[in-house]
Amino acid sequence: MDSLAAAPMSAATEPLVALRDLHVSFTGGRAPVQAVNGVDLEVARGDTVALIGESGSGKSVTLRSLLRLHPAQRTQMRGEIRVAGLDVLGLSARQLADYRGKVASMIFQEPLLALDPVYSVGQQIVESIRRHEPVSAAAARARALQLFERVRIPSAARRLDAYPHEMSGGMRQRAMIALALACRPQLLLADEPTTALDATVQIQILLLLRELQREMGLSIIFVTHDIGAAVEVADRIAVMYAGRIVESGPARTLIRAPRHPYTLALLKGRAHGHLARGARLQTIQGSPPDLAALPPGCAFAERCAFAQDACRATQPPAVTLAADHLARCLRTEATAVAVVDPAPCQG
Amino acid sequence: MIDTPTAPLDDVGGPAQPLLSVRGLTKHFPLKGQLLGGSAGVVRAVDDVDFTVRKGETLGVVGESGCGKSTTARLLMHLIAADTGEIVFDGCVVGSRQLPWKAFRRQVQMVFQDSYSSLNPRLTIEDSIAFAPQVHGVARREAVERARDLLTRVGLEPRRFAERYPHELSGGQRQRVNIARALALQPRLIILDEAVSALDKSVEAQVLNLLLDLKDAFGLTYVFISHDLHVVRYISDRVMVMYLGQVAELGPVEAIFDAPRHPYTQALLASMPTMDPDRRTEEAPLAGDPPNPINPPPGCRFHTRCPHAEAVCKLKAPRVQAGSSSAHAVACLMHEPGSGHGRAARGDTPAMAQAAE
Numbered sequence: 001m002d003s004l005a006a007a008p009m010s011a012a013t014e015p016l017v018a019l020r021d022l023h024v025s026f027t028g029g030r031a032p033v034q035a036v037n038g039v040d041l042e043v044a045r046g047d048t049v050a051l052i053g054e055s056g057s058g059k060s061v062t063l064r065s066l067l068r069l070h071p072a073q074r075t076q077m078r079g080e081i082r083v084a085g086l087d088v089l090g091l092s093a094r095q096l097a098d099y100r101g102k103v104a105s106m107i108f109q110e111p112l113l114a115l116d117p118v119y120s121v122g123q124q125i126v127e128s129i130r131r132h133e134p135v136s137a138a139a140a141r142a143r144a145l146q147l148f149e150r151v152r153i154p155s156a157a158r159r160l161d162a163y164p165h166e167m168s169g170g171m172r173q174r175a176m177i178a179l180a181l182a183c184r185p186q187l188l189l190a191d192e193p194t195t196a197l198d199a200t201v202q203i204q205i206l207l208l209l210r211e212l213q214r215e216m217g218l219s220i221i222f223v224t225h226d227i228g229a230a231v232e233v234a235d236r237i238a239v240m241y242a243g244r245i246v247e248s249g250p251a252r253t254l255i256r257a258p259r260h261p262y263t264l265a266l267l268k269g270r271a272h273g274h275l276a277r278g279a280r281l282q283t284i285q286g287s288p289p290d291l292a293a294l295p296p297g298c299a300f301a302e303r304c305a306f307a308q309d310a311c312r313a314t315q316p317p318a319v320t321l322a323a324d325h326l327a328r329c330l331r332t333e334a335t336a337v338a339v340v341d342p343a344p345c346q347g
Numbered sequence: 348m349i350d351t352p353t354a355p356l357d358d359v360g361g362p363a364q365p366l367l368s369v370r371g372l373t374k375h376f377p378l379k380g381q382l383l384g385g386s387a388g389v390v391r392a393v394d395d396v397d398f399t400v401r402k403g404e405t406l407g408v409v410g411e412s413g414c415g416k417s418t419t420a421r422l423l424m425h426l427i428a429a430d431t432g433e434i435v436f437d438g439c440v441v442g443s444r445q446l447p448w449k450a451f452r453r454q455v456q457m458v459f460q461d462s463y464s465s466l467n468p469r470l471t472i473e474d475s476i477a478f479a480p481q482v483h484g485v486a487r488r489e490a491v492e493r494a495r496d497l498l499t500r501v502g503l504e505p506r507r508f509a510e511r512y513p514h515e516l517s518g519g520q521r522q523r524v525n526i527a528r529a530l531a532l533q534p535r536l537i538i539l540d541e542a543v544s545a546l547d548k549s550v551e552a553q554v555l556n557l558l559l560d561l562k563d564a565f566g567l568t569y570v571f572i573s574h575d576l577h578v579v580r581y582i583s584d585r586v587m588v589m590y591l592g593q594v595a596e597l598g599p600v601e602a603i604f605d606a607p608r609h610p611y612t613q614a615l616l617a618s619m620p621t622m623d624p625d626r627r628t629e630e631a632p633l634a635g636d637p638p639n640p641i642n643p644p645p646g647c648r649f650h651t652r653c654p655h656a657e658a659v660c661k662l663k664a665p666r667v668q669a670g671s672s673s674a675h676a677v678a679c680l681m682h683e684p685g686s687g688h689g690r691a692a693r694g695d696t697p698a699m700a701q702a703a704e
Contacts, residue, residue: 054547154635168636169412198411199574203618204631225548228620232627252624269552270577280559281552281581287517288547 014085016186016219017043017066022079024061024070024243031292032076035061037243039079040318045186048213048220050230050251053240056288059223062240063189066221067100084186102132104187105180109195111172115164121175122160125182132183147178151208170201174208181212188213190222194229206232227266231255236324239263242289242299249325259335260327261304298329306331358402360438365399366536366568367423367455372396372432374415374422378641390641392418394592396432397667400536405562405569407583407600409576409615413640415592416572420540423570424457437535453483456529460541462521466513472524473498473509476531483532490531497527500564501557519550523557530565538570543578555582576619580604585674588612591640591648594667598675608677611649647680659687 024036036058043049051059064070066081068088081088084103091099108114116124125144126137135143141160148156151174164172173193180188190209194202210233213220224230230237231251238248239262247260258264268282286303289295295302297312304311311330318326329335373396375389393415400406408416422429425441425448436454439446459465466475476494481487495505501523513521522542529537539558543551555578561567573579579586579600586603588596588611596609607613614632621627633652638644644651650660663686665678680686685693 054549168639170636198637199576199615199618200411200631200633201636203620203628204634206620207628207631226620228622231622231624232620255622255624266548269549280556283552283556284549285553287519287550 015042016045016047016084017041017221018080018082019062019066020080020082022062022065022081023077024058024065025076026070026074027076028074029292033291034294035243035291036065037294039240039243039245041238041245041248043187043219043221045219046213046217047236048210048222048234049236049238050222050224050234051238051240051245052224052227052230054225054288056242056291057240058243059240060191061243063106063191063221063223066187066189067104067106068096069106098132101128101180101185102183103185104189105183105185106189106191107173107176107180107193109192111169111176112164114176115172115179117164120161120163121167121179125160125179128179128182144178144182147182148175150181150212151175151178153178169197170204173197173201173205177205177208177212181216184216186219188218188220190220192224193222195224195226202229203232209233227255227270239266242294243291244299244328245326246300246329247327249322253322253325259321259325259332260329261306261331261335262300263327264335265303265305306334358437362402364402364438365435366402366437367400367570368435369396369398369423370433370435372419372422372434373430374418374427375430388641391592391643392640393422393429394643396589396592396594398587398594398597400568400570401585403566403568404584405571405582407579407586408570408572408589409574409579409586410589410595411574411615411637413591413637414589415640416589417540418592419589420457420538420570420572423538424452424455426457453532454534455536455538456532456534457538457540458522458525458529458542460544462518462525462545463513465525466521466528468513471510471512472503472516473505475513475524476528479528480531494527494531497530498524500530500561501527502553503527517550519546519554522546522554526554526557526561530561533565534567536568536570538572540572541574542571544573544575551578558582576616588615591638591643593648594676594678595649596675596677596679597667598677602675608675608682609649609679610653610655610681614652614654647678649679655681655688655690657688663687 019039019041022036022039025032025034039062051062053059065077066083066088077089086099115121122141122144125147126140129135129140129143144160145156148160153159153171153174167175194205197205206229209220212218222233234251236248237251237254238245239260241262247254247258247263254263258267265284269284284303289299295312297314298316301307301311316328316330318328319332320326321332372393374393375391378388378390396419410416421427423434434441436446436451441451442448473491473494476497477490480490480493495509498505498508503520503523543554546554562569571579571582583600585598586600587594588609590611596603596607596612603612604616607616617632635652638651646662647660647665650656660680663680665680665683667676667678668682680688681690683691
């Protein structure tokens with residue numbers, strides 16, 4: 001922690017996370033893959049932001065950049081990442097190790113792959129606590145037990161000695177949340193944490209995350225492709241397409257009055273409860289662009305019903321539609337009249 | 348079969364006869380035992396499952412992992428052999444002399460979740476689609492011609508795509524190829540096992556539309572297996588809900604989604620994330636994970652998680668009960684008159700059970 005102590009104490013009003021013009025590209029293939037192309041994102045303390053998008057939209061790459069998990073040799077990163085006053089891209093290897101787990105921590109989609117199979121879950125939590133804090137093994141274990149009870153793992157004392165493969169899917173995900181929270185981080189990064197779970201377990205984990213967020217004052221960045229899961233946990237939603245945030249705003253605004261054509265199409269194309277059976281779904285034609293050969297203009301223009309020539313020429317700037325509601329689109333006046341679905345679609 | 352290798356197959360029993368009826372389908376997988384063949388137990392993957400699929404309908408199958416929905420699909424295709432149970436296809440017992448497995452498989456095809464691993468990486472997609480008809484005796488030229496026609500039908504222009512290999516296509520395009528391949532034998536029933544689950548939402552919508560169009564164009568019947576309740580509601584005529592290898596509830600899609608009767612179905616529906624930011628879920632309908640299908644709970648398999656469970660649920664396995672309309676069946680002691688459950692009707696008349704609800 002000493003190496004992090006130099007970081008300036010940030011004021012309470014300053015956002016916990018600030019990404020400025022983040023670019024991430026991967027080299028090594030024939031052409032560099034431009035996975036993230038200028039992401040600006042702020043997350044206030046105690047706020048939950050959901051990043052939604054399809055595969056290849058750059059949502060997971062953005063999230064992993066926050067912990068600098070990409071292989072350094074094949075990754076080029078530009079821009080600025082500030083978390084709790086720290087310049088993440090400028091951290092040394094030693095500082096980075098102090099930062100991971102202590103300031104920001106991550107839970108993954110597949111806990112069986114993310115947890116170490118040869119140590120019991122309790123040992124892994126104890127190791128993480130003792131890496132960051134000068135406490136005895138017994139004290140660390142007592143805290144691990146508290147964490148297990150906190151994430152509501154039944155017969156917690158016994159489960160601490162269980163290996164990951166001995167647990168069920170939902171229990172493993174709870175164990176991974178306990179591990180991520182072991183050193184009381186301020187920021188929790190969640191990469192599709194409920195995608196691999198069954199429906200009845202998914203809602204339990206979503207509610208647990210919401211509860212922990214409230215009680216511990218965590219900030220959460222939650223990556224998902226499931227709009228429903230995003231609505232359940234997030235205060236704000238940011239929609240990504242081809243490595244850019246194309247629209248962001250409060251969850252309520254984004255669901256009820258989306259203004260970017262891509263968000264509109266995503267919400268319209270869902271099979272949901274109020275749709276007449278047999279009625280055709282409205283689809284987005286074509287497929288997402290090749291990240292190794294992005295067009296100069298709006299990456300969605302090719303599939304967009306509202307696109308004009310100007311859309312293909314230049315990158316549309318972010319338009320402020322309301323306080324905290326942004327869309328990167330030249331045609332927001334045309335989308336204002338397009339209504340999504342008047343009925344709130346429960347089920 | 349021999350003279351007209353893959354002519355469209357005739358409807359045998361008329362529209363009223365179910366296309367597929369399954370009776371007492373059971374599959375237990377033995378666990379690897381001790382050294383001397385001692386068995387460590389069995390996974391009761393599918394346990395005494397009955398259902399029918401009507402001609403021209405889409406039967407949705409939902410349930411959580413380990414409920415046996417994929418095993419059921421594989422048993423239907425005879426990709427694994429059932430322990431017991433009978434499959435009747437349009438009046439003929441499958442595997443009998445009347446309808447041997449090879450003839451049955453021409454009429455029933457399957458589309459899997461993983462679009463990449465279900466295609467041969469060393470065949471062009473045109474050859475993949477033309478492969479099965481050739482096995483069934485169609486000349487190569489004709490088979491290839493038909494493959495190109497099918498590619499057009501699923502929205503892949505043959506001139507651009509026919510010569511490509513699976514790795515040169517996107518996930519959505521590969522799944523279209525798998526659907527075209529399933530259609531190549533002109534089957535009457537297609538089993539879709541999580542066929543759209545791996546696709547992105549925008550691509551999923553395209554493939555769902557394609558499935559609806561093809562169903563009309565070819566007069567197909569679908570068994571649609573998915574864990575996504577939104578998609579199942581959208582595409583199905585009837586829905587079967589499975590829990591730990593058994594049927595919990597089976598009925599018309601409106602009845603299952605608007606008036607579910609089994610406590611498990613109710614919990615499953617209540618677990619769906621809301622789309623209304625002002626009405627977020629406040630309490631999880633069920634606690635814990637589904638139990639292991641190895642040594643499932645005795646009696647009603649759902650009693651360990653059921654909010655209405657009573658002592659009798661531990662002792663007595665519910666039988667599938669037809670409700671007010673015979674179309675809506677449920678396996679729950681609460682709906683079984685005289686079962687001893689506090690909420691069940693005491694008498695033996697189904698009418699009283701209805702009144703008690």
